Amino acid sequence: MGDLTYLGGVEGQAAAWVAAAVYLPVLALAVSVRAAALLWMLEAVAGILVLPGEVAQLVAVGLVAVVLNVVITFTLETREWRVFTALSGLYVVVHAVTSGGGASAMLVLLTLLALTTVTGVFLSRYRARWVHAAERVEALNRVQKEVRAEERTAIAHELHDIVAHDITAIVMQARRARFVDDAKRQEILETIGDAGQSTLEDLRRMLLVLRRTEDVEAPTHAQDRDAVLDVMGSTEESATLSAVGLADTLEGVGEALRRAGMEISLQVTGDMTEVPTVIRQSLRRVLRELGTNILKHGDPDSPVTMSLEVGDGEVTVRTRNRIGATAPVMSSGTGVEALKTRVEVYDGRISMGVTAADEWATRIWIPFPS
Numbered sequence: 590m591g592d593l594t595y596l597g598g599v600e601g602q603a604a605a606w607v608a609a610a611v612y613l614p615v616l617a618l619a620v621s622v623r624a625a626a627l628l629w630m631l632e633a634v635a636g637i638l639v640l641p642g643e644v645a646q647l648v649a650v651g652l653v654a655v656v657l658n659v660v661i662t663f664t665l666e667t668r669e670w671r672v673f674t675a676l677s678g679l680y681v682v683v684h685a686v687t688s689g690g691g692a693s694a695m696l697v698l699l700t701l702l703a704l705t706t707v708t709g710v711f712l713s714r715y716r717a718r719w720v721h722a723a724e725r726v727e728a729l730n731r732v733q734k735e736v737r738a739e740e741r742t743a744i745a746h747e748l749h750d751i752v753a754h755d756i757t758a759i760v761m762q763a764r765r766a767r768f769v770d771d772a773k774r775q776e777i778l779e780t781i782g783d784a785g786q787s788t789l790e791d792l793r794r795m796l797l798v799l800r801r802t803e804d805v806e807a808p809t810h811a812q813d814r815d816a817v818l819d820v821m822g823s824t825e826e827s828a829t830l831s832a833v834g835l836a837d838t839l840e841g842v843g844e845a846l847r848r849a850g851m852e853i854s855l856q857v858t859g860d861m862t863e864v865p866t867v868i869r870q871s872l873r874r875v876l877r878e879l880g881t882n883i884l885k886h887g888d889p890d891s892p893v894t895m896s897l898e899v900g901d902g903e904v905t906v907r908t909r910n911r912i913g914a915t916a917p918v919m920s921s922g923t924g925v926e927a928l929k930t931r932v933e934v935y936d937g938r939i940s941m942g943v944t945a946a947d948e949w950a951t952r953i954w955i956p957f958p959s
Contacts, residue, residue, distance in 0.1 A: 746927035747795065755784040755791075757884045761849045765889070780848050835861050838873045839897055842880035849884055851910075852892040859899030865957055871931045872904065875953060878928045879908050886949070888913040906953040909944075928953075 759781050766777045839855060846853045864872065876897075883893055891911035898905045932939045937955035944950045 744799075746930065749927060752788060752792070753878075753881050755788040757881050758845050758849065759784050761884050761889075765850055777848070833861070835864060835869050835872060835897075838876050839895065842876050843895065845880055846883060846893055850889045851883070851887065854892060854894045856894070856896040856898075858896070859904075861899060863899050863957075864904055868904065868935060868955060868957065871935070872906070872955070874931055875906060875928060878925075879906065879951060879953075882925075882951075883908065883910050886912055902957045902959075904955050904957070906951075908951045909948050911947065912943075912949050 762777045762781050762784075766774045769777065836857060839857065843853045843855045876895075879895070887893060888911040893910040894908065896905075896907045898907075929939055932953055932955060935955045935958070937953065939951070939953050941949070941951040
C-alpha cells in the first residue's frame with residue numbers, strides 16, 4: 590500500500606476498518622434504532638478488546654455517546670431509552686475502573702454521558718414537535734378536503750332545489766302548449782314566464798348569499814348551508830318557516846301539477862304547527878322534489894294523489910301516480926340523492942316503488958326530535 594497512514598497508532602488498513610465500523614450502524618438505522626444501537630455497543634466492546642489503550646478509550650466512549658444520543662432521540666417516549674441510559678452509565682463506570690483512569694476519568698466520562706443525554710432529550714422533543722406539526726397539517730388538509738366536498742355536494746343539492754322544479758315545469762308546459770287552443774296556450778306562456786322569472790330571482794338570491802359568505806371570517810359549513818336554505822323558494826322567510834308556509838308549499842306543488850294538465854288530489858291531516866321549524870324547511874324541499882319527479886316521470890292523463898299527515902310526533906308524506914309512457918325529462922339523479930339526505934338527517938325513512946296497481950308510490954316518514 591506504500592506509505593502507511595495512522596489513526597492514533599492504528600495502521601492504515603486497520604484504520605479503514607475502524608472507520609467503516611463506525612459508520613456501519615448508520616446504515617442499520619434504516620432498519621431500526623435497536624439494530625443500530627446494538628451494533629454500536631458491540632463495536633464499543635470490540636474496540637476495547639482490539640484497539641490500543643488510548644484509541645480504545647476514545648472510540649469506545651465516542652460510540653457509547655453516539656448510541657445514547659440516537660436512542661434517546663428516537664425512543665424517548667418509550668422505556669427503551671431508560672434501559673440504554675442505565676447500561677451506558679454502567680459501561681462508563683466499568684470502563685473507567687478497568688482502564689485505570691480513576692475517579693477523575695469517571696467524572697469526565699459521566700459528564701460526557703450527561704451532556705449526551707441532555708442533547709438526546711432536546712433532539713427528541715424537537716423531533717416530536719416536528720412530527721406533531723406534520724401530522725396536524727396533514728389532518729387539517731384532510732378535513733379541508735372533506736369540508737370542500739361537503740360544500741360542493743350541498744351547493745349542488747341547493748342548486749337542484751332552486752332550478753329543477755321550475756325548469757321542469759317550464760319544459761312540461763312548453764310541451765303541452767303544442768296540443769291546446771290559443772287561449773290556453775297564452776295562459777301556459779304566462780306560466781312559463783312566471784316560472785322563469787322565479788328561477789332567476791332564486792338564483793340571484795343564492796349568488797348573493799355565496800358572495801356574502803366569502804366576506805365573513807371563517808364561516809362554518811352549517812352556517813353557509815343555513816344561509817342558502819333561508820333564501821330558497823319564492824315566499825318570504827317568515828312564511829317559509831311557518832306552518833302556513835308549509836301548507837302553501839304543498840298547494841304550490843299541486844298548482845304546478847294542475848297547470849301541467851294533471852289531475853291532483855291534495856290531503857292535509859293534522860296540525861301543521863306541530864312540525865318543528867327545523868323540519869319545515871327540509872319538508873318544503875321534499876314536497877317540491879316530489880312534485881318535480883311527478884312532473885318528469887308521471888302520466889299527465891292519470892290522477893295524482895299527495896298527502897301530508899302530522900300526528901304522534903311524526904310527519905308522513907305520501908304520493909301516488911302512474912308512470913308516463915313517453916320519454917321523461919332528462920334526470921341526473923341528484924334530486925333523489927338530496928331527497929334521501931334530507932330525510933335521513935332526521936333519522937327518517939323513505940320508500941318508493943311500483944305498487945300492485947301499477948302506480949309509483951313514495952312514502953316519507955320523519956320523526957320529530959325528542
